[in-house]
Structure formats: C-alpha cells, structure tokens
Amino acid sequence: MRRAGERVVVIGGGVAGLVAALKLAARGLEVELVERQSHPGGKMRALPAGDARIDAGPTVFTMRQVFDDLAQDLGERLEDIVRLRPADRLARHAWDGDGGDPAKRLDLFADVERSAEAIGAFSGPAEAKRYKTFTQEARKIYETLDRPFLRAPKATPVGLMQHAGPKDLWGIKPFDRLWDALGRHFHDPRLRQLFGRYATYCGSSPFQAPATLMLVAHVEQSGVWLIDGGMHGFAQALADLARRHGVTLHYGRTVEEIELQGSAVSGVRLDDGTRIQADAAVCNADVSALADGKLGRRAARAAQKTPPAMRSLSAMTWTFLGNAGGFPLLHHNVLFCRDYRQEFADIFERRRLPDSGTVYICAQDRGDDGTLSDAARERGSERLFMLVNAPPTGDVNRFDEPEIASCEERHLALLSRCGLDLEFDRATRTVTTPADFARLFPGTGGALYGRATHGWRATFQRPPIRTRVAGLYLAGGSAHPGPGVPMAAMSGRLAAACLMADWGLPDRATDAQGEPAGKAGSASGWASTGRSRRAVTSGGTSTR
Structure with missing residues (x-):
C-alpha cells in the first residue's frame, strides 16, 4: 500500500x-x-x-x-x-442544394418536444413521432451501457453481461450498424444523415459504427453549454x-x-x-x-x-476572421453534402480528401439564437471555425497546396449552395491538415x-x-x-x-475497483450517493 x-x-x-x-x-x-x-x-x-x-x-x-x-x-x-450559459438551440442544419430556403433548414433543441415539433414541420408528423421513439431507444442504450461501457476502466463482454444482462444487451441491438438502425427509425434520408453524424463524434463512419452510438442522442438532447x-x-x-x-x-x-x-x-x-x-x-x-x-x-x-487501417477520422480545419451573409448562422451549424456514403468511402476506403464532405461551422461570436456579440460588432468581423472530415494519413500524405486549395474551394461552393456566403481576411486564416495534426499529436x-x-x-x-x-x-x-x-x-x-x-487510497466517488460509484444510467455518470443535487447532462456538436 x-x-x-x-x-x-x-x-x-x-x-x-x-x-x-x-x-x-x-x-x-x-x-x-x-x-x-x-x-x-x-x-x-x-x-x-x-x-x-x-x-x-x-x-x-x-x-x-x-x-x-x-x-x-x-x-x-x-x-x-x-462562466457557462445553457444553449436553447443545439445546432442549425442545412443540406447541399437547398438554396438557402428557410423551410429546408432544421434546428434541434435541448427540449425533445421542441425538436419533435421542428422535425414535424420539416419532415411531417410521422417523422416527428418516429423521432420520439428514437430518443426513447437512445435513452435505453445509454442506461444500459452507462456503467459497463462509459465508466469502466476496461470494457469487456463479460462486464457488459454482468452489469446489463443478456436481455437488455440484446434489446439494444449491439451487432447492428448505426446507418441501418437509423433507416428503421427515419424515412426522411436527411434525418438519417443528420443522426448518422453521431458516428463522427468518435471519429467513425456511420456505415461501419455500431448502432449503440445512438446513445449520443440521449446526451445531446439534454443540452449544450457555451463557455465565456x-x-x-x-x-x-x-x-x-x-x-x-x-x-x-x-x-x-x-x-x-x-x-x-x-x-x-x-x-x-x-x-x-x-x-x-x-x-x-x-x-x-x-x-x-x-x-x-x-x-x-x-x-x-x-x-x-x-x-x-483502424485509425479514426482526421480533419481539415480553417480558422479566420470574416463575415457571413445569406444564411443565419447559430453558434453551431452543420451543412450536409448530398452523398454521405461517398464522403466516408473517400475517407476510409480511398484515403483521400472527400470530393464533397459535410461542413461544420462554429460561429464563436454568436449565441444559440444567432445574435452577434458586441466584440464582433466592434471588430467588424466574427471568429469562424470550419471543419471537414479527412483521412488519418498525415504521416504518409501531406496533401500539397493545390489539393488543399481545391478542397477549400469545393466546400465553400457547398456552403454557397446552402445559401451561405463567407468573406474572410486571408491574413487571419490558418489551415490545419492531417499532416499538421500528425505533427501536433505524434503517433x-x-x-x-x-x-x-x-x-x-x-x-x-x-x-x-x-x-x-x-x-x-x-x-x-x-x-x-x-x-x-x-x-x-x-x-x-x-x-x-x-x-x-x-495504492489503497480509494476515492470517495469510486468503488474498490477504481470504477465511479453511483446509479447506472444517471445523467452524470459520476453522482455519488452523498449528493442530492440533480444532474444536468449536456451534449452537442464538437470537433471530436
């Protein structure tokens, strides 16, 4: 000891x-x-x-x-x-070719009912009903996997069986793929694409990731916090x-x-x-x-x-000061490409930058309602971060300047087809490639x-x-x-x-095996028995 x-x-x-x-x-x-x-x-x-x-x-x-x-x-x-501020709207979503039509955008909210209402207006009442069923299954998956999967020093099949039991495990369809499971929940392919993006939160393809990653929905729908x-x-x-x-x-x-x-x-x-x-x-x-x-x-x-061959996603990212017009950005925005399957085939099979990839934009001077900060108004420009998924080949393929420029041009064109026009000061622009990430994070x-x-x-x-x-x-x-x-x-x-x-120094919030104590399925995953405060869980979009 x-x-x-x-x-x-x-x-x-x-x-x-x-x-x-x-x-x-x-x-x-x-x-x-x-x-x-x-x-x-x-x-x-x-x-x-x-x-x-x-x-x-x-x-x-x-x-x-x-x-x-x-x-x-x-x-x-x-x-x-x-200093933290809870976000009411999680993110704004649009699709390539919608021409900036407001009726073809979809906002998701921290509140399930408001999200269902938005989905109903976007895709119809049947899809809103299916969304609620989806959130219930996502919660069940989270509760089943919370302790043996998320909070275990080492997840093992035996540990899953001991904590969850065969019936619960079979009920969450552990052998299904996320894309297939979403196809049973949603008939609108845009919604399948939107919720398939959960796989990218851990650097994976929705066409190869397990359906259990629907648990992210249970976390995400509980809210997002913005940090000053x-x-x-x-x-x-x-x-x-x-x-x-x-x-x-x-x-x-x-x-x-x-x-x-x-x-x-x-x-x-x-x-x-x-x-x-x-x-x-x-x-x-x-x-x-x-x-x-x-x-x-x-x-x-x-x-x-x-x-x-087993590596997770890398990324191409751009940071810059600029101005956005035509599309009402929120703090978090996702603009989807037309062919999701091709995007991930380009990355994981062909090991190249996608011909057309989904673009994530964080407008860091905007709140969850799209209001621009006073600092950005005084500056005359806003801070913008743009990300496109990329193959994890930075140790063998550096991507030359023409490839990087072509990737940027293709994805700015996608944004334009969604109604978003970006103007940015190239003197403030920094591009980070998979090779840069390989250098920053060795191995x-x-x-x-x-x-x-x-x-x-x-x-x-x-x-x-x-x-x-x-x-x-x-x-x-x-x-x-x-x-x-x-x-x-x-x-x-x-x-x-x-x-x-x-070392014989047990943490009061963990058990003797070094696992956090608390009820399985609690929103925090860390609540000790001595606390009465209700857990607030949040989730959302990130550059995972």
Missing part, C-alpha cells in the same frame, strides 16, 4: 491529464504535469487571428455534471471557475485550478522516456536530460505514441499501436480519436486504463470509447481512481 504524498507524473496537459492531476492532487499526492506545448489543453487549442483567438479544437461543453462533480471534489464550484472564453479558456482555467491545488506544471517540455526500475515506473526523463522521480505515471498521450516507443522502448510494451497519423469505432468489437479493442507496466495508467480519447471532452475527462478520472485504488 502506498502513502499519500508520494509523487505521480502526468504526461500531457489535455483535459484527461488535467482532470487526473486534479483528482490525484485533491487526494494529497504530489503531482507534476509535463506538457510539450507552451500551453494546456491538448486538442482544446486556440489559434491567433489578428487580435483575436479562435478555438480550433472541441467547440462545445457537454455533460456539465462531470465537471461539477470534479469541482465539488476539490471544494470548489464550477461557476467560480468558468471558449474551450481553450476552459482548459486554461483547469490548469490554473491545478496550480492552485499544488500541481507543478511544466510547459514546453517533452518526456523522452518513461523510466522503469525492474518492471515498474520509477520516473521520467525530459528532453533536456532532467529526470523527475515518480512512483507512477498517467500517460495522456495517444496510445500509438506510447506503443511506437516515443516515450521509451521499455514502456512501449504497455500499449498496442493502432493499425493505420496518430493525424487521427483525432484514437481507434475508429467500427464494428461491435471495437469497444473491446480499446486499451485498458491499467497497463501491463506497474504504475503506468492511460488516459485520453484513445483510451476511452466515448466521444468528446467529457469522455476524455472521464478517462482522466478513471486513471486517477485506478491508481488510488491500487
């Missing part, structure tokens, strides 16, 4: 690493966090554009209760750490909180090697030769970087590399979510939180099967809980 006060090093300052560091520091351990970039956040990054900064990673705050519970564990209140200062601002707030709670933060430093004494972690060696002695390490790097030996040859046996090839969730077995192929190296734990998007920032945060909390359980 270890004693509180011994040292843990956290490798990587993404949200999972920050959450793990906070949990361990709250339990009295000495924690040092090493981040290779000059700032915290990992994929929750921001890029300069003139005098402004634009979020260039995840753009939505979801499942607020995960972070409410974290703050409470630290004796803090989330409202004192960051953006998502990178939230990462910085977590880092500041970590510092106040005693975590030592090292920025601009790279871990060259996880050192072992015998078969157990003994510390890390940094790029300048500095050694940090530690009794355990939480690795918030992509598992492929670890398996590739980028953190030392001996520690490489702790993980298996994701085969290139990934540009994949943004670890292994793609393709087929029912994919869930069980994710690495466990506890590794084969004693004292080495994994955290981050590549170590957790769920999508988005909250699930990455859950993996960080799981890593801390597993470490503390192994």
Whole structure:
C-alpha cells in the first residue's frame, strides 16, 4: 500500500491529464504535469487571428455534471471557475442544394418536444413521432451501457453481461450498424444523415459504427453549454485550478522516456536530460505514441499501436476572421453534402480528401439564437471555425497546396449552395491538415480519436486504463470509447481512481475497483450517493 504524498507524473496537459492531476492532487499526492506545448489543453487549442483567438479544437461543453462533480471534489464550484450559459438551440442544419430556403433548414433543441415539433414541420408528423421513439431507444442504450461501457476502466463482454444482462444487451441491438438502425427509425434520408453524424463524434463512419452510438442522442438532447472564453479558456482555467491545488506544471517540455526500475515506473526523463522521480505515471498521450516507443522502448510494451487501417477520422480545419451573409448562422451549424456514403468511402476506403464532405461551422461570436456579440460588432468581423472530415494519413500524405486549395474551394461552393456566403481576411486564416495534426499529436497519423469505432468489437479493442507496466495508467480519447471532452475527462478520472485504488487510497466517488460509484444510467455518470443535487447532462456538436 502506498502513502499519500508520494509523487505521480502526468504526461500531457489535455483535459484527461488535467482532470487526473486534479483528482490525484485533491487526494494529497504530489503531482507534476509535463506538457510539450507552451500551453494546456491538448486538442482544446486556440489559434491567433489578428487580435483575436479562435478555438480550433472541441467547440462545445457537454455533460456539465462531470465537471461539477470534479469541482465539488476539490471544494470548489464550477461557476467560480468558468462562466457557462445553457444553449436553447443545439445546432442549425442545412443540406447541399437547398438554396438557402428557410423551410429546408432544421434546428434541434435541448427540449425533445421542441425538436419533435421542428422535425414535424420539416419532415411531417410521422417523422416527428418516429423521432420520439428514437430518443426513447437512445435513452435505453445509454442506461444500459452507462456503467459497463462509459465508466469502466476496461470494457469487456463479460462486464457488459454482468452489469446489463443478456436481455437488455440484446434489446439494444449491439451487432447492428448505426446507418441501418437509423433507416428503421427515419424515412426522411436527411434525418438519417443528420443522426448518422453521431458516428463522427468518435471519429467513425456511420456505415461501419455500431448502432449503440445512438446513445449520443440521449446526451445531446439534454443540452449544450457555451463557455465565456471558449474551450481553450476552459482548459486554461483547469490548469490554473491545478496550480492552485499544488500541481507543478511544466510547459514546453517533452518526456523522452518513461523510466522503469525492474518492471515498474520509477520516473521520467525530459528532453533536456532532467529526470523527475515518480512512483507512477498517467500517460495522456495517444496510445500509438506510447506503443511506437516515443516515450521509451521499455514502456512501449504497455500499449498496442493502432493499425493505420483502424485509425479514426482526421480533419481539415480553417480558422479566420470574416463575415457571413445569406444564411443565419447559430453558434453551431452543420451543412450536409448530398452523398454521405461517398464522403466516408473517400475517407476510409480511398484515403483521400472527400470530393464533397459535410461542413461544420462554429460561429464563436454568436449565441444559440444567432445574435452577434458586441466584440464582433466592434471588430467588424466574427471568429469562424470550419471543419471537414479527412483521412488519418498525415504521416504518409501531406496533401500539397493545390489539393488543399481545391478542397477549400469545393466546400465553400457547398456552403454557397446552402445559401451561405463567407468573406474572410486571408491574413487571419490558418489551415490545419492531417499532416499538421500528425505533427501536433505524434503517433496518430493525424487521427483525432484514437481507434475508429467500427464494428461491435471495437469497444473491446480499446486499451485498458491499467497497463501491463506497474504504475503506468492511460488516459485520453484513445483510451476511452466515448466521444468528446467529457469522455476524455472521464478517462482522466478513471486513471486517477485506478491508481488510488491500487495504492489503497480509494476515492470517495469510486468503488474498490477504481470504477465511479453511483446509479447506472444517471445523467452524470459520476453522482455519488452523498449528493442530492440533480444532474444536468449536456451534449452537442464538437470537433471530436
């Protein structure tokens, strides 16, 4: 049994690493966090554009209760750490060729009844009724998989059977594909396309992902929270909180090697030769970087590399200051291509930029009602982030300037066919390609979510939180099967809980196995028995 006060090093300052560091520091351990970039956040990054900064990673705050519970564990209140505003409208959707016709746009709301009403006006009352049935099934899937899938250090078929039972598991159709299941729910192909996009939240194709990803609907329909200062601002707030709670933060430093004494972690060696002695390490790097030996040859046996064919989506992204006309943007907007199947065939089969891909736009100076901020009015332009899905081949295909320019031109033309005209200042424009993501996140090839969730077995192929190296734990998007920032945060909390359980320091919000306590199916997934506050879960669109 270890004693509180011994040292843990956290490798990587993404949200999972920050959450793990906070949990361990709250339990009295000495924690040092090493981040290779000059700032915290990992994929929750921001890029300069003139005098402004634009979020260039995840753009939505979801499942607020995960972070409410974290703050409470630290004796803090989330409202004192960051300012949040609940969004009434989740996103605005349009389709290629609708010509900007308002009747051919669809807004989804945090309220199921309002979404059903909007779907009824868009596709007819029968589709509205089918939508309600869909949301009920999504809730059932979430409740069935909450504990054994989302909150387990390692999801296994046996664990699913023990927690859910064969009847419930069979009822959620685990062997069906998402696209096929949506075809049974919706007759309007546009709705099938809209809800098929849930697969991309974890970097996957709706034509290969399991139907269980409908659980995202249960999270998403509960709402979206907008953060003053953006998502990178939230990462910085977590880092500041970590510092106040005693975590030592090292920025601009790279871990060259996880050192072992015998078969157990003994510390890390940094790029300048500095050694940090530690009794355990939480690795918030992509598992492929670890398996590739980028953190030392001996520690490489702790993980298996994701085969290139199994990688999740990458992206082409553009950040810029500009002006939007013709189409009333909300904070979150999705403009769909005509041929969804071809988009994913281009990416996952042909390994090329899509001829015509779906475009996500975050208008960061707009609220959920489309109102432009005072700062944007004074500036005379708004901050815009545009994303198109791309193949995770950044380590072998850099895409030359003509390819990038052609991709941009094709997708601006798609926006125009939807009624949206963008004007932007090229001096403020930054393009990020799969090759750039491969450089930012070593070992990934540009994949943004670890292994793609393709087929029912994919869930069980994710690495466990506890590794084969004693004292080495994994955290981050590549170590957790769920999508988005909250699930990455859950993996960080799981890593801390597993470490503390192994050291005989159980977390009051977890059980003896290092799994979070609480009722299966609770909206937060983290509610301890001592709390009476009702959970508020949110979800939404993000650059997963």
